[in-house]
Amino acid sequence: MLSDIALLDTNRPNTDDSDKTKLVAVDLFAGAGGFSLGAIQAELHVAAALEYDTHASTTYRENIQKKWSPDTKVIAEDIIEFGPMKFLEETGLQQGDCDILLGGPPCQGFSQHRLHDSGIDDPRNALLLRYFDYVKALKPTLFLIENVPGLLRTKHEHYLKRLYDMAKKADYVVEDPVVLNARDFGVPQNRKRVFILGRHKRKLEKGVDWPPEATHHKPTEVGVNKKLSWKTAAAAFRPTTANDPNAKHMNSGPLVTAALASTPHNGGSRHESSRELECHKNHDGHKDVYGRIDSNKPGPTMTTACVNPSKGRFVHPTEDHGITVRQAARLQTFPDQFVFHGGLMAAGKQIGNAVPVEMARVLCEFLVDQLK
Numbered sequence: 001m002l003s004d005i006a007l008l009d010t011n012r013p014n015t016d017d018s019d020k021t022k023l024v025a026v027d028l029f030a031g032a033g034g035f036s037l038g039a040i041q042a043e044l045h046v047a048a049a050l051e052y053d054t055h056a057s058t059t060y061r062e063n064i065q066k067k068w069s070p071d072t073k074v075i076a077e078d079i080i081e082f083g084p085m086k087f088l089e090e091t092g093l094q095q096g097d098c099d100i101l102l103g104g105p106p107c108q109g110f111s112q113h114r115l116h117d118s119g120i121d122d123p124r125n126a127l128l129l130r131y132f133d134y135v136k137a138l139k140p141t142l143f144l145i146e147n148v149p150g151l152l153r154t155k156h157e158h159y160l161k162r163l164y165d166m167a168k169k170a171d172y173v174v175e176d177p178v179v180l181n182a183r184d185f186g187v188p189q190n191r192k193r194v195f196i197l198g199r200h201k202r203k204l205e206k207g208v209d210w211p212p213e214a215t216h217h218k219p220t221e222v223g224v225n226k227k228l229s230w231k232t233a234a235a236a237f238r239p240t241t242a243n244d245p246n247a248k249h250m251n252s253g254p255l256v257t258a259a260l261a262s263t264p265h266n267g268g269s270r271h272e273s274s275r276e277l278e279c280h281k282n283h284d285g286h287k288d289v290y291g292r293i294d295s296n297k298p299g300p301t302m303t304t305a306c307v308n309p310s311k312g313r314f315v316h317p318t319e320d321h322g323i324t325v326r327q328a329a330r331l332q333t334f335p336d337q338f339v340f341h342g343g344l345m346a347a348g349k350q351i352g353n354a355v356p357v358e359m360a361r362v363l364c365e366f367l368v369d370q371l372k
Contacts, residue, residue, distance in 0.1 A: 038360020055342030084137030
């Protein structure tokens with residue numbers, strides 16, 4: 001029980017004077033740190049982050065902790081095995097210290113690419129409910145969950161129902177899930193994700209006008225309510241510095257490279273290339289595979305396989321290879337000084353799993369305004 005735990009003030013996270021005036025955030029399933037970096041840019045103090053993946057937690061430490069937030073406590077543990085009481089003890093946080101709890105539980109079990117009834121019993125789905133165990137322990141004023149739109153499919157509705165039931169019993173009011181597109185919030189990427197906001201009804205009695213208004217709009221509606229135009233993928237393909245360790249792409253064989261060379265620039269697809277696989281003669285397959293990104297539009301959704309041209313529209317707009325880690329990171333609005341660790345494929349996975357930094361900043365700034 002929480003009442004059985006007495007945590008001394010001397011165990012609280014070390015913070016400088018500026019951090020003491022900031023609202024406090026905690027990031028669960030933190031990954032490489034997209035949500036955390038957006039929160040930091042929104043003037044939140046990220047007191048602690050939990051991430052189990054070795055490469056992602058290394059990336060988090062080498063970037064968030066060393067470059068932006070040295071007082072953030074990073075815990076690399078399995079959230080199923082590492083209970084919330086242990087989390088409080090390790091971080092020095094006490095119940096109620098956290099103002100905003102962030103988190104994006106692994107979403108592969110909810111992915112819309114999983115056909116029919118696949119994914120229903122995926123153990124990763126239970127992580128959504130494990131997240132709420134931490135909500136009950138930390139008792140934040142607000143919590144914000146990010147996930148894929150597939151979470152809202154009928155076959156997964158029992159997970160959402162349990163989440164809402166748990167929240168009600170814990171004195172939380174949870175808003176209806178909303179699907180937000182990152183391109184509407186300054187991210188050069190067409191990326192839809194579900195966000196679920198919860199509010200402790202006694203700590204914040206007034207409701208939250210959720211979600212915030214979009215900051216960017218399609219070009220034909222520029223100027224509507226002072227919105228800006230969607231950002232295009234072009235910015236991701238500006239030159240990189242010669243010593244950028246993430247300016248690397250997959251190397252393709254001669255047949256694939258020749259096919260890419262024959263694919264029209266800026267948006268050309270596989271079926272427009274010189275290559276036709278035997279399996280595509282009677283079945284067209286996924287049309288975006290080996291497709292080029294159109295730099296005149298927001299980029300495609302960065303997935304965990306975003307550096308692999310065989311997994312989607314992840315080919316450079318004009319060059320005959322897949323996009324680099326840096327280009328994928330830019331499409332997720334990570335700054336160039338953010339370096340991903342673990343190798344090419346591990347970096348792609350971290351990027352695809354991340355909440356786009358700029359979108360995280362806008363959402364967190366909105367929540368900070370609600371609390372202040």
